[in-house]
Amino acid sequence: MKKNYIGIDLGGTNIKAGVVDAQGKIISKASVATGSGPEQVVERMIQAARQAVQDSELKMADIEAVGIASPGPLSSADGVVLRSANLPGWHDVPLRDLVSKALKRPAFLENDAKSAAYGEFTAGAGADEKIANFILVTLGTGVGGGIIYHGRLLRGVSDSAGEIGHMIVDPDGDVCGCGQRGCLELYASASRTGRYAQHLLAIAPSRASSLRALLAAGATIDSRAVVEHAKMGDELANEVWDRACRFLALACVNAARWLDPQMLALAGGMAAAGNFLLHRVKQHFAQLNWKMSETKMEIVLATLGNDAGIIGAAALARDSEHQR
Numbered sequence: 001m002k003k004n005y006i007g008i009d010l011g012g013t014n015i016k017a018g019v020v021d022a023q024g025k026i027i028s029k030a031s032v033a034t035g036s037g038p039e040q041v042v043e044r045m046i047q048a049a050r051q052a053v054q055d056s057e058l059k060m061a062d063i064e065a066v067g068i069a070s071p072g073p074l075s076s077a078d079g080v081v082l083r084s085a086n087l088p089g090w091h092d093v094p095l096r097d098l099v100s101k102a103l104k105r106p107a108f109l110e111n112d113a114k115s116a117a118y119g120e121f122t123a124g125a126g127a128d129e130k131i132a133n134f135i136l137v138t139l140g141t142g143v144g145g146g147i148i149y150h151g152r153l154l155r156g157v158s159d160s161a162g163e164i165g166h167m168i169v170d171p172d173g174d175v176c177g178c179g180q181r182g183c184l185e186l187y188a189s190a191s192r193t194g195r196y197a198q199h200l201l202a203i204a205p206s207r208a209s210s211l212r213a214l215l216a217a218g219a220t221i222d223s224r225a226v227v228e229h230a231k232m233g234d235e236l237a238n239e240v241w242d243r244a245c246r247f248l249a250l251a252c253v254n255a256a257r258w259l260d261p262q263m264l265a266l267a268g269g270m271a272a273a274g275n276f277l278l279h280r281v282k283q284h285f286a287q288l289n290w291k292m293s294e295t296k297m298e299i300v301l302a303t304l305g306n307d308a309g310i311i312g313a314a315a316l317a318r319d320s321e322h323q324r
Helices: 037-055 095-102 110-121 189-203 212-216 223-231 235-259 268-271 275-288 305-318
Strands: 006-008 014-021 026-033 062-072 080-083 092-093 105-110 135-141 143-149 263-267 300-303
Touching: 006 037, 006 095, 014 037, 014 212, 014 305, 026 037, 026 305, 037 062, 037 095, 037 105, 062 095, 062 110, 062 305, 080 095, 095 105, 095 268, 105 305, 110 135, 110 143, 110 189, 110 263, 110 305, 135 235, 189 212, 189 235, 189 268, 212 235, 212 275, 223 275, 235 263, 235 275, 263 268, 263 305, 268 275, 275 300, 275 305
Parallel strands: 006 062, 062 105, 135 263, 263 300
Antiparallel strands: 006 014, 014 026, 080 092, 135 143
16 A cells, blocks of 8 residues: 655745655645644644645545644754744744644654755655765745755754854854854845845945836845846846855855765755856856865755655655654
């Protein structure tokens, strides 16, 4: 009999759940609004999971286990969300056990970015039996990531391994929300890329840029606008985009020195720029990287898109006994 799993991706706006087979293929999906407060959010997670099972034409008894991808920080071993910036009022919520009790299935909890990394490793860009060392970098409002080393997800002693967005790339830089100075996500996230463009426009009011029309119309400049205007040849937009790509390439060089993985994949909203991101990052990587020997780490685009969290959470539930 084929084994099936549920993957639940808990986001600040929406909860996505899917029934996933043992090969990492999504059979059915459901999505609901997240809501507020632990009790309501858990209820909606259960609702989404049950809807996904119903749509798959399976029964809950056909589900082996449930994987939950949640924003952190959290304790994967204890199954507890310690707190969450995207979920106000969450402190020490025993999310794993609450979901397990409601669905009457074994459940497992993991950080959302780590889950996405495991999804890409097992069923996406890194799904090659020759690849055992893999890094995912997610580029959205912040910068997140996950590391797979010799086929195992790295968690660290406090579940904070893989916090690539909080790699320091400028020790004299701005203060990050985490309390450090000069974190990568201050320079290479989608939100900060747009904010930096607005900063340049503000400090140089006479500088020409097609981005000014967006501000004049009352719009906020985001990374998509920067990419669009850079592709049209806008000098300021290209400067902003190039800066973000250079900082990202610097992080890739550091990742190569620390772990020497076979592959590093870029995901998230900024990765929607496709080769306009990838080629620029690779150019800076070649300039910044050491020249002592060839670096075999391949930099690629992730392939699973918004399904990575669902697939990864389900895969971690599937492989739970091998991932501790």
